[in-house]
Amino acid sequence: MNRYEVRDALLAAGAPRHAFVIDGVHEPVPPPPDHWFLRRRDSGDWEVGAYERGEHDVRLRTPSEADACALLYRALTGT
Numbered sequence: 001m002n003r004y005e006v007r008d009a010l011l012a013a014g015a016p017r018h019a020f021v022i023d024g025v026h027e028p029v030p031p032p033p034d035h036w037f038l039r040r041r042d043s044g045d046w047e048v049g050a051y052e053r054g055e056h057d058v059r060l061r062t063p064s065e066a067d068a069c070a071l072l073y074r075a076l077t078g079t
Helices: 003-012 065-077
Strands: 020-022 035-040 046-052 055-062
Touching: 003 020, 003 065, 020 065, 035 065, 046 065, 055 065
Parallel strands: 020 035
Antiparallel strands: 035 046, 046 055
């Protein structure tokens, strides 16, 4: 699954639009104060985590977009 597919799957599963941010793919306006994120770093690695109280808490850093998307999906759907 890539970042576009995970966005579509999350929305289809009923995840609130403001519960997550995927850089360049799903960026709600205004930005939600607390949310899960998926972003690609300059190194090429992908990061997934929670943004709370102004802090990025990275839960996974991986070279695999598919692994990052899978974690984001599980975090938001519980499956």
